[in-house]
Amino acid sequence: MSRLSRRALHHATFALGAAITTLLVLTAAASFVWTPTDPLAMSIAARLEGPSAAHPFGTDQFGRDILARVIAGTHTSIAVGVIAVGIGAVVGVLIGILSGYVGGWLDEALMRLIDAIQGFPAILSALLFSAVFTPGIAISMVAIGIAFVPIFARLTRGSFLELRDREFVLAAQALGASAPRVVTCHVLPNTLPPLIIQATTSFPVAVLAEAALAYLGLGTQPPYPSWGLMLKDAQNFLSMSPWFALFPGGAIALTVLGLNLLGDGLRDLLDPKTT
Amino acid sequence: MRRYVLRRVAAFVATLFAVSLLVFVVVRVLPGDPALLIMGTQGSPEATARLRHAMGLDRPLLVQYVDWLGRALRGDLGVSIQYDLPVSRLIVSRLPVTLPLALLAALFMTLTALPFGLYAATRRGRAGDYLTMIVSQLGIAVPSFWSGLLLILLFSVRLGWVPSGGFEGWSQGLGPALQSLLLPALALGFFQAAVLIRATRSAVLEVLGEDYVRTARAKGLSERRVIGRHTFRNAMIPVLTVTGVQLGQLIAGSIVLESVFALPGLGRLALGAIAARDLPVVQGVTLFMASAIIAINFVVDLAYTFLDPRIRYE
Numbered sequence: 160m161s162r163l164s165r166r167a168l169h170h171a172t173f174a175l176g177a178a179i180t181t182l183l184v185l186t187a188a189a190s191f192v193w194t195p196t197d198p199l200a201m202s203i204a205a206r207l208e209g210p211s212a213a214h215p216f217g218t219d220q221f222g223r224d225i226l227a228r229v230i231a232g233t234h235t236s237i238a239v240g241v242i243a244v245g246i247g248a249v250v251g252v253l254i255g256i257l258s259g260y261v262g263g264w265l266d267e268a269l270m271r272l273i274d275a276i277q278g279f280p281a282i283l284s285a286l287l288f289s290a291v292f293t294p295g296i297a298i299s300m301v302a303i304g305i306a307f308v309p310i311f312a313r314l315t316r317g318s319f320l321e322l323r324d325r326e327f328v329l330a331a332q333a334l335g336a337s338a339p340r341v342v343t344c345h346v347l348p349n350t351l352p353p354l355i356i357q358a359t360t361s362f363p364v365a366v367l368a369e370a371a372l373a374y375l376g377l378g379t380q381p382p383y384p385s386w387g388l389m390l391k392d393a394q395n396f397l398s399m400s401p402w403f404a405l406f407p408g409g410a411i412a413l414t415v416l417g418l419n420l421l422g423d424g425l426r427d428l429l430d431p432k433t434t
Numbered sequence: 435m436r437r438y439v440l441r442r443v444a445a446f447v448a449t450l451f452a453v454s455l456l457v458f459v460v461v462r463v464l465p466g467d468p469a470l471l472i473m474g475t476q477g478s479p480e481a482t483a484r485l486r487h488a489m490g491l492d493r494p495l496l497v498q499y500v501d502w503l504g505r506a507l508r509g510d511l512g513v514s515i516q517y518d519l520p521v522s523r524l525i526v527s528r529l530p531v532t533l534p535l536a537l538l539a540a541l542f543m544t545l546t547a548l549p550f551g552l553y554a555a556t557r558r559g560r561a562g563d564y565l566t567m568i569v570s571q572l573g574i575a576v577p578s579f580w581s582g583l584l585l586i587l588l589f590s591v592r593l594g595w596v597p598s599g600g601f602e603g604w605s606q607g608l609g610p611a612l613q614s615l616l617l618p619a620l621a622l623g624f625f626q627a628a629v630l631i632r633a634t635r636s637a638v639l640e641v642l643g644e645d646y647v648r649t650a651r652a653k654g655l656s657e658r659r660v661i662g663r664h665t666f667r668n669a670m671i672p673v674l675t676v677t678g679v680q681l682g683q684l685i686a687g688s689i690v691l692e693s694v695f696a697l698p699g700l701g702r703l704a705l706g707a708i709a710a711r712d713l714p715v716v717q718g719v720t721l722f723m724a725s726a727i728i729a730i731n732f733v734v735d736l737a738y739t740f741l742d743p744r745i746r747y748e
Contacts, residue, residue: 271445275452277731278724280686287457289708290716291465367577371690374579375705387579394583394694397598398591408580416575 166428173424179417187233198227198384207400216406219389220396225403229410231384235296236414239379240365242300244358247307252354254308255315256342260323266316273309281306281368285377299378303368307361314357318350356426363418370411386411438739446732453724454506458499461717467491472515472711511718516710521718524703531601531699535615535622535691536684542623543630543680548673550627551634556661558639566631573628578687582621582694589617599696618691626680626687633676637669644668671742678734682727 195215202222210217216225258269279287285294285302292298322328323346331345372378373387381388386407393404465471469486477485486492490501505511511521554566590598601614641647642665650664651657689701696702700719707715 271448271452274445274449274728274731275456275724278449278453278682278728279456279720280683280727282686282689283720283723284460286689286704286708286716287460287720290711290713291461291468291471294708363575370577371579375690375693377705377708390580390583397583397587401587401591404580404583404587408577408583411577411580412572412575414575415577416571419571419574 163428170424170428172420173428176417176420176422176424179413180421183233183414183417184237186230187237190230190234194227194230196224196227198223198231199382200224207396207403209400209402217400217402219392219403225389225406228384228389229386229406232386232389232407232410233414235379235383235385236366236369236411239296239299239303239369240362243303243365243369244307244361246301246304247361248311248354248358250304251308251311252315254312255317256319256347258312259316259319260338260342260346269312270316273312276305277309279305282371282375282377285372285375289377294377294380296379296383299369299372302372302377303365306368307365310357310361311354314353315350318353319346322346322349352429356422356429359418359422359425363415363422366411366414366418435739439736442732442735442739446728449728449732450725453728454503454721455499457717457721457724458502461713462491462498462502463495468713472713474711506721511721512714514707514712514715516707516712516715521714524715525700525718525722528698528700528703530604531615531697532685532688532692532701534611535619535697535699536681536688538612538615538619539623539626539684539688539691540681542619543627543684544677546624546627547630547634551631551673552638552661552666554631554635555638555642563635566635570628570631573624573631576625578621578625579690579694581625582618582691585617585621586695599694601697614695614697618688618695618697621694622684622687622691626684630673630676630680634669634673637672638665640672641665641669671738674734674738674741678731681730681734685723685727685730 200223202218205214205218205222207220208214208218208222214224214226216229219225219228254269254273258266258273281299281303284305285298288298288302328341328345331341336344369378370385370387370390373385374391375387376391379385379388389407390404393400393407396403462468467486469482469489469491470477473482473485490498493501502512509522511525513519514521514524517524550566550570554563557563557566586598589595596613596617599614602610604611647660647664650660655664688699689704691697692699692701693705700723704716704719706712707719
């Protein structure tokens with residue numbers, strides 16, 4: 160076993176985070192082919208029931224099994240998280256490259272754009288987009304992704320400014336390498352570690368944002384199972400069946416906790432300054 | 435110093451300009467024909483054309499933008515389709531809910547985060563530190579709207595101490611108004627506090643490792659003085675940046691909490707406007723909120739230069 164993987168196993172934060180995340184990913188994968196019962200099967204007789212052997216998490220206002228729906232909600236969370244972080248990373252890195260490598264007035268203009276985007280947390284962009292397009296899961300992904308653009312752009316730009324005048328970059332340029340080649344083969348690989356850490360820490364933020372947008376009715380729409388949507392439904396029956404609000408919220412918290420621990424652990428393990 | 439401040443001001447104005455451009459592009463350019471969007475499928479072609487003309491949508495985009503921006507700068511954000519009232523008046527009428535909510539949440543956030551962050555840092559590696567870190571890790575993981583629901587469940591449904599939602603207005607007296615804002619501000623503030631606790635802790639730890647802190651201790655200063663005078667004030671500089679970001683998040687978060695607690699604030703105004711296809715209201719509210727967030731960042735940026743003498747003459 161390598162030194163890093165041995166240290167990773169002994170690192171409590173990382174191990175716990177990795178365990179929760181693995182469980183989450185396995186649940187999400189399994190939910191495509193199997194859930195304890197059909198998450199869409201309604202039963203008028205079994206509406207708003209408390210936890211029981213047949214329904215460990217109880218049932219919702221249509222008598223649907225909450226456990227099955229919580230499990231089915233896992234892949235919505237993960238899918239939105241992955242795609243949103245992907246959008247933020249790709250757009251942000253591209254803007255960062257242009258800004259850091261080209262510089263000049265383009266840098267100035269792009270940085271003002273990045274400052275402006277910072278004024279739009281996911282909820283605000285989702286509000287704007289929902290006004291002109293139909294609210295849905297795609298809006299969630301784009302709105303959350305946009306909110307991540309500034310941090311990825313700034314990170315990339317910073318690294319590029321730092322690396323632009325280093326000897327190995329100048330050497331590559333002197334040898335006649337084209338600008339795209341210098342960027343992709345020499346500069347970009349050196350900016351990857353902080354970007355990977357940023358992507359990991361952004362993921363739980365995206366999961367929280369997806370739930371919030373779905374709760375507000377701006378994101379994921381029925382019949383897609385979403386934890387935020389379940390909480391929106393649960394609020395109407397808070398006094399009658401409190402467990403309805405308990406389990407989807409617990410699922411969000413557990414997911415975010417696991418991903419945060421994983422991110423913290425990863426940062427500790429990868430950051431050379433702390434070793 | 436003056437040059438630096440002037441440059442920051444110029445960047446701030448340019449950023450606001452970019453914000454307005456983004457809002458304009460999303461609302462006026464992306465949908466193709468906003469008039470058709472507002473009228474939906476029910477509107478007759480004549481009515482749609484009338485609306486298009488009334489909104490000035492039949493003019494070139496650049497003319498529309500300059501006109502819209504010029505009006506917005508004079509406080510004219512258009513007229514709400516749903517209420518038939520000026521959007522700016524609607525925004526002002528909702529501020530007495532959103533603003534106190536955000537301020538109260540900010541108060542909870544800083545009053546929780548600073549002492550606990552400082553406490554954890556000074557107890558590094560001991561039980562108090564671990565406990566604070568575990569609680570803050572949980573705080574980050576719990577979504578504010580879920581903690582809001584749980585607070586309603588405990589304090590309204592079970593105990594019946596405070597209303598589960600709604601807002602009677604400030605005319606009913608300070609007490610009832612604050613009572614309606616208490617739970618949402620708690621849910622919002624504590625959630626954001628969790629992030630700030632961690633930032634405060636690491637900033638204080640960083641400063642505690644500095645030479646001047648060692649010197650202060652070597653001089654025989656009391657620990658109280660070392661922390662209060664030499665550590666905390668210097669640690670505040672990075673904490674301020676995080677606080678600025680968190681305040682922006684608070685404004686966005688207030689939209690969610692207004693929804694949980696049925697508070698008639700800016701967020702609910704915008705959400706209602708989406709259902710009613712009231713484009714001018716959505717446009718106005720998002721422009722207003724985004725500008726507010728940018729303004730907070732700007733003020734924090736300036737405060738930073740006054741607090742940290744090292745970056746004054748950059």
